[in-house]
Amino acid sequence: MSAELLYSKDHEWVRVESDGVAVIGVTDYAAEQLGDVVYVDLPEVDGEINAGTEMGEIESTKSVSDLFSPINGTVTEINDAVVDTPELVNSSPFDEGWLIKVSFDALPEDLLSAEDYKAFTES
Amino acid sequence: MAEQDLRSTALEAVHESLGATFTDFAGWRMPVRYDSDLAEHKAVRQSAGLFDLSHMGEIHLRGPEAAAALDHALAGKMSAMSQGRAKYSLLLTDEGGVIDDVITYRLAEDHFLVVANASNAEVDAAELLARAEGFDVEVDDASSRTSLIAVQGPQSEQILLDALLGADSGVEGLTAEDLTEMKNYRFAECTYRGESMLIARTGYTGEDGFELYLPNEHAPALWEQLTVVGGDRLTPCGLACRDTLRLEAGMPLYGNELGRDLYPAQSGMARVVALKSKQDFVGRAGVEAADLTDRPVLVGLVAEGRRAARADAQVRDADGLEVGAVSSGALSPTLGHPIAMAFVRTSVAAAGTELVVDVRGKDLPVRVVEMPFYRRD
Numbered sequence: 420m421s422a423e424l425l426y427s428k429d430h431e432w433v434r435v436e437s438d439g440v441a442v443i444g445v446t447d448y449a450a451e452q453l454g455d456v457v458y459v460d461l462p463e464v465d466g467e468i469n470a471g472t473e474m475g476e477i478e479s480t481k482s483v484s485d486l487f488s489p490i491n492g493t494v495t496e497i498n499d500a501v502v503d504t505p506e507l508v509n510s511s512p513f514d515e516g517w518l519i520k521v522s523f524d525a526l527p528e529d530l531l532s533a534e535d536y537k538a539f540t541e542s
Numbered sequence: 543m544a545e546q547d548l549r550s551t552a553l554e555a556v557h558e559s560l561g562a563t564f565t566d567f568a569g570w571r572m573p574v575r576y577d578s579d580l581a582e583h584k585a586v587r588q589s590a591g592l593f594d595l596s597h598m599g600e601i602h603l604r605g606p607e608a609a610a611a612l613d614h615a616l617a618g619k620m621s622a623m624s625q626g627r628a629k630y631s632l633l634l635t636d637e638g639g640v641i642d643d644v645i646t647y648r649l650a651e652d653h654f655l656v657v658a659n660a661s662n663a664e665v666d667a668a669e670l671l672a673r674a675e676g677f678d679v680e681v682d683d684a685s686s687r688t689s690l691i692a693v694q695g696p697q698s699e700q701i702l703l704d705a706l707l708g709a710d711s712g713v714e715g716l717t718a719e720d721l722t723e724m725k726n727y728r729f730a731e732c733t734y735r736g737e738s739m740l741i742a743r744t745g746y747t748g749e750d751g752f753e754l755y756l757p758n759e760h761a762p763a764l765w766e767q768l769t770v771v772g773g774d775r776l777t778p779c780g781l782a783c784r785d786t787l788r789l790e791a792g793m794p795l796y797g798n799e800l801g802r803d804l805y806p807a808q809s810g811m812a813r814v815v816a817l818k819s820k821q822d823f824v825g826r827a828g829v830e831a832a833d834l835t836d837r838p839v840l841v842g843l844v845a846e847g848r849r850a851a852r853a854d855a856q857v858r859d860a861d862g863l864e865v866g867a868v869s870s871g872a873l874s875p876t877l878g879h880p881i882a883m884a885f886v887r888t889s890v891a892a893a894g895t896e897l898v899v900d901v902r903g904k905d906l907p908v909r910v911v912e913m914p915f916y917r918r919d
Binding site: 454479481505 | 563574575578579580581583782783785786848849850852872873875902
């Protein structure tokens with residue numbers, strides 16, 4: 420877990436990269452719960468995503484989970500490496516296993532700090 | 543179910559020390575994986591895996607009429623099985639549906655062990671007790687005091703030879719030949735630390751392997767011994783990879799491919815029901831009276847890509863007509879493409895038939911194939 424990130428209760432992380440662009444991924448906690456990720460279905464570039472709504476799917480050998488967008492915005496880039504090599508979500512959830520980049524106007528206020536997210540996962 | 547209400551096996555502390563992720567399985571707190579379920583799956587296919595299956599049920603039947611009682615209670619002819627052998631069978635309802643699939647071991651002329659799925663262990667014990675009425679037999683549910691450790695994979699035999707035959711192994715009454723000469727679905731009895739242990743060449747992974755039944759109190763020591771001697775050859779494995787292993791091997795899972803509302807023939811299990819070789823048994827009349835005309839049958843499906851069909855996904859024919867539903871599915875770790883089992887209409891059940899599965903709103907083209915999906919060399 421990284422302190423500079425913000426987190427959703429759906430276990431996505433958000434890192435503001437430069438002005439108005441954020442990187443989104445799933446947390447190490449989520450990756451651990453899922454088990455080995457074998458398939459990732461991401462939204463299209465230029466697609467609109469809305470906070471709290473489904474934007475894709477993530478599959479492990481055992482189960483399928485919906486990916487929920489943590490923010491409102493427009494997809495500017497998807498991580499082709501994670502589509503080709505889904506296990507990056509397990510091996511490097513905060514770095515090489517990032518999912519999408521999104522241009523946004525404002526971040527939702529209900530995103531959690533690292534500390535609050537840690538407390539949330541432990542509750 | 544709240545975490546504190548879950549039952550735990552004698553190996554729980556071992557699993558915790560290994561950093562296992564746990565899941566609630568049939569009311570038990572069981573390891574779902576230790577690290578990577580894909581790595582665990584691969585270990586079983588290429589070397590060997592170590593499983594705690596102590597949540598399964600062990601029910602003993604002892605007495606002069608034990609064989610007759612089981613002939614009455616189960617779908618197979620247990621009286622025809624010789625000592626030292628094991629047999630796959632079904633516990634049927636009066637109507638011919640499946641209460642559970644079980645493995646029965648004949649320990650002596652008058653002593654059998656029935657091994658039940660965890661989710662059905664109590665129901666099976668109650669059914670066996672009820673069905674034993676009128677027979678001179680004692681039914682003893684030993685589930686809560688028996689542990690089951692499985693060693694599965696091509697290196698299993700060598701690991702057991704290395705771990706169980708040394709002078710300080712704690713094992714007595716076992717020779718190398720007992721293991722090397724043991725055929726599939728046979729077993730040997732010995733003692734471990736002075737208490738009875740049964741070693742069977744059985745499993746649920748599609749690989750060679752063994753299942754070891756012993757009293758709870760000695761399970762942690764045996765696990766430790768296997769782990770130390772097994773070294774890099776033996777990987778602790780959770781229930782996640784057990785499911786993908788059995789699916790690749792085309793083995794049914796109770797609740798998915800077998801159930802009370804399914805006749806054995808629908809699940810490809812007609813051969814297990816001994817209609818010809820024995821007289822009346824529970825479920826016979828139901829099976830004989832069954833009209834299977836409009837009943838779907840179990841088939842294997844394969845697809846390309848990486849997106850797997852999961853249980854309950856709808857299966858359609860080329861015209862878009864619903865013809866069935868998926869019962870189990872996953873991306874096969876060994877084969878690298880999606881595999882699934884599904885119940886479909888008999889008209890589309892032939893191998894080679896092209897069908898479509900609705901995978902969460904997107905159509906996935908699939909093809910009917912013979913099972914198993916994976917067969918060891």
